[in-house]
Amino acid sequence: MTLTIILQLYVFILAGFVGFSILTRVPPLLHTPLMSATNAISAISIVGALVVAGSRHSTLTSILGFVAVTCATINVVGGFGITDRMLHMFKRADTKTAGDAP
Amino acid sequence: MTLSTLIDAAGSAGAGALARTLLTQGSYFAAAVFFILGLKSLTKPDSARRGMQQAAAGMLLAIVGTLIVNEIVEYQWIIAGLAVGSLIGYPLGTKVPMTAVPQQIAVSHMFGALAASLVGIAEYLHRTAPDATGVAGVIPRFEMGALGFEVLFGSLTVTGSFMAFGKLQEFIPGRPLTYPGQNAVNIAALAGTAGLLVYLVFDPSAAWAFWTMSALSFAIGISLVLPIGGADMPVVVSLLNSYAGLAAAATGFAIGNTVLIIAGALEGAGGFILSIIMSKAMNRSFGNVIFGAFGTPPESSARSTAGLSVKSISAEDAAIQLGYASKVIVIPGYGMAVAQAQHTVRELAELIEKKGGEVKYAIHPVAGRMPGHMNVLLAESNVPYDKLFDMDEINDEFATADVALVIGANDVVNPAAKHDKGSPIYGMPILNADVAKSIIVLKRGMAAGFAGIENELFYDPKTSMLFGDAKTSLTKLVAEVKQL
Numbered sequence: 001m002t003l004t005i006i007l008q009l010y011v012f013i014l015a016g017f018v019g020f021s022i023l024t025r026v027p028p029l030l031h032t033p034l035m036s037a038t039n040a041i042s043a044i045s046i047v048g049a050l051v052v053a054g055s056r057h058s059t060l061t062s063i064l065g066f067v068a069v070t071c072a073t074i075n076v077v078g079g080f081g082i083t084d085r086m087l088h089m090f091k092r093a094d095t096k097t098a099g100d101a102p
Numbered sequence: 103m104t105l106s107t108l109i110d111a112a113g114s115a116g117a118g119a120l121a122r123t124l125l126t127q128g129s130y131f132a133a134a135v136f137f138i139l140g141l142k143s144l145t146k147p148d149s150a151r152r153g154m155q156q157a158a159a160g161m162l163l164a165i166v167g168t169l170i171v172n173e174i175v176e177y178q179w180i181i182a183g184l185a186v187g188s189l190i191g192y193p194l195g196t197k198v199p200m201t202a203v204p205q206q207i208a209v210s211h212m213f214g215a216l217a218a219s220l221v222g223i224a225e226y227l228h229r230t231a232p233d234a235t236g237v238a239g240v241i242p243r244f245e246m247g248a249l250g251f252e253v254l255f256g257s258l259t260v261t262g263s264f265m266a267f268g269k270l271q272e273f274i275p276g277r278p279l280t281y282p283g284q285n286a287v288n289i290a291a292l293a294g295t296a297g298l299l300v301y302l303v304f305d306p307s308a309a310w311a312f313w314t315m316s317a318l319s320f321a322i323g324i325s326l327v328l329p330i331g332g333a334d335m336p337v338v339v340s341l342l343n344s345y346a347g348l349a350a351a352a353t354g355f356a357i358g359n360t361v362l363i364i365a366g367a368l369e370g371a372g373g374f375i376l377s378i379i380m381s382k383a384m385n386r387s388f389g390n391v392i393f394g395a396f397g398t399p400p401e402s403s404a405r406s407t408a409g410l411s412v413k414s415i416s417a418e419d420a421a422i423q424l425g426y427a428s429k430v431i432v433i434p435g436y437g438m439a440v441a442q443a444q445h446t447v448r449e450l451a452e453l454i455e456k457k458g459g460e461v462k463y464a465i466h467p468v469a470g471r472m473p474g475h476m477n478v479l480l481a482e483s484n485v486p487y488d489k490l491f492d493m494d495e496i497n498d499e500f501a502t503a504d505v506a507l508v509i510g511a512n513d514v515v516n517p518a519a520k521h522d523k524g525s526p527i528y529g530m531p532i533l534n535a536d537v538a539k540s541i542i543v544l545k546r547g548m549a550a551g552f553a554g555i556e557n558e559l560f561y562d563p564k565t566s567m568l569f570g571d572a573k574t575s576l577t578k579l580v581a582e583v584k585q586l
Contacts, residue, residue: 004358005244005355008354008355008358008360008363011360011364011367012354012355012363012364012367015363015364015367015368016367016368016370018368019367019368019369019370019371019372020371022138022141022142022145023141023144023368023371023372023375025145026145027145027147027492028379028465028467028473028474029465029474029477029487029490029492030144030150031376031379031472031473031474032203032470032473032477032478033144033150033154033474033478034141034144034372034376035207035339035343035372035373035376035472035473035474036203036206036207037140037141037144037154037157038141038343038347038368038372038373039207039210039211039214039343039346039369040154040157040158040161040210041137041140041141041157041161041365041368041369042214042346042347042350042366042368043161043210043214044133044137044161044164044350044361044362044366045214045221045349045350045353045362046168046217047164047165047168047359047361047362048217048218048221048225048353048357048359049183049217049220049221050165050169050174050180051168051171051173051174051357052220052224052225052228053179053180053183054173054174054175054176054177054179054180055173055175055228056176057224057227057228057231058227058228058231060224060227061224061227061228062179063179064220064221064223064224064227065179065180065183065220065224066179066180066182066183067183067216067220068183068216068217068220068221068224069179069182069183069187069217070182070183070186070187070190071187071213071214071216072187072214072217073183073184073186073187073188073191074187074190074194074210074213075210075217076161076191077187077191077192077194077195078192078194078195078206078210078213079195079210079214080154080157080161081191081192081194082194082195082196082203082206082207083154084151084154084155084158084195085195085196086200086203086478086481087147087150087154089478089481089482090147090150090151090477090481090487091481091486091487092147092148092487092488093486093489
């Protein structure tokens with residue numbers, strides 16, 4: 001058990017470092033999509049919600065699980081949806097840019 | 103779901119269960135990889151969309167992988183939740199206008215954090231419930247700590263995000279709502295929840311402590327955000343982004359799920375970086391934003407502008423300047439977005455380009471209502487992203503610009519930030535519009551900016567003011583430039 005905890009802490013710290021070093025390189029241009037993207041990804045707590053909703057421990061936990069699955073699904077669908085919509089709009093100028101300078 | 107349960111599964115339930123556990127773990131592993139690659143793709147606008155679609159596929163994979171775990175014995179609640187959630191989430195993802203993205207993200211945080219808190223609460227109920235022999239379950243200390251953190255951060259983020267949403271949507275007053283002693287109350291409440299959490303770690307069976315801590319956390323979310331002004335909401339949303347991530351990571355520790363830990367850590371880091379960037383761009387320290395409403399407002403000793411006069415300009419003359427300029431830098435502010443003038447700006451820029459001029463956009467980090475918001479609004483009106491430049495990239499170019507066209511921006515171009523030590527915005531990084539050869543400011547009237555201070559740029563001899571609604575003025579400019 002203790003070994004598992006230590007491994008989990010390793011994963012947490014290393015993932016934090018990976019996140020920090022990748023995300024500091026995201027240009028300011030994409031900071032809004034970045035926020036909605038990390039928001040969508042954190043909806044991964046749906047995985048925990050699914051287990052609670054499907055385990056039949058008690059009626060109360062099942063209902064809590066149902067609400068949790070609903071909320072997490074809203075987060076997944078809404079988060080990835082709006083991120084995709086925003087990123088779709090970022091377009092480069094067509095090739096003429098190079099010839100623009102007088 | 104951890105290594106130990108994996109081995110248990112192999113020992114007790116046989117090969118079928120082991121295969122399923124391996125499949126689930128494989129899906130989680132793939133999801134984690136897709137998430138990291140997806141975020142990495144955001145470093146380049148060209149690859150970003152594809153990368154995030156892969157991240158979404160990773161999420162789907164993790165969901166499917168979870169549906170086959172051994173603990174799940176019934177599916178009706180799951181199916182209902184997925185269906186209702188999709189029905190509500192779909193319009194949130196596809197229908198919300200781009201100007202409302204900050205609110206949308208605040209609401210998304212709220213739902214995500216609520217899911218995490220409820221999982222934590224359900225987990226606590228289940229694991230402390232008496233078993234068949236009537237003996238209550240005991241949660242190991244470390245897992246109790248993680249569960250507590252999950253509920254604490256989760257609940258705080260739920261109500262905090264709701265308040266941020268309310269302030270951005272303006273159904274809750276945007277001004278700071280304060281009462282005497284608020285700071286002390288908040289700190290006492292925070293210390294109280296922390297104390298209860300520690301107590302729970304030593305005595306996980308103390309249900310009263312668990313429920314008091316949960317309730318207190320919900321209340322703290324409200325009272326922390328209430329005194330923060332509407333204009334500071336971007337920092338709050340970024341900070342809540344970080345908290346939502348920490349709540350997800352704590353869930354991962356509590357139920358022993360690695361993909362949750364990874365995704366939570368990623369979001370925690372992302373939110374933290376963005377809050378620091380936003381605070382810096384607004385010339386505020388982190389603590390000042392969070393507790394700023396309690397301090398006395400800074401004595402404004404900004405220079406008086408009495409006796410100075412502004413030069414106003416007609417659309418015709420402004421059009422001549424713009425039409426024959428060889429380099430124009432546009433500085434858009436939120437006023438432009440409010441007037442829905444983005445499309446007209448792009449039209450004007452295209453006309454100038456047709457006449458041989460070069461047009462670039464200078465984006466201040468706090469233009470719009472969250473970091474990067476202005477870029478999204480301009481991209482929506484088909485401005486190519488390679489013409490959008492952030493402050494550090496473009497500030498040296500103003501000296502060579504014939505015209506700096508300021509549309510609905512104010513404090514971010516106020517030179518007082520550079521030299522007037524008495525000004526409340528002293529030290530804030532600004533766009534160097536004042537060094538351009540000439541400056542045209544589109545403005546409704548002479549009202550002061552958000553910070554409530556006079557802008558000396560408007561009184562600069564090189565500056566001409568084109569008064570009127572941004573959209574009307576721009577439409578006139580487009581018509582005039584066409585005739586040149």
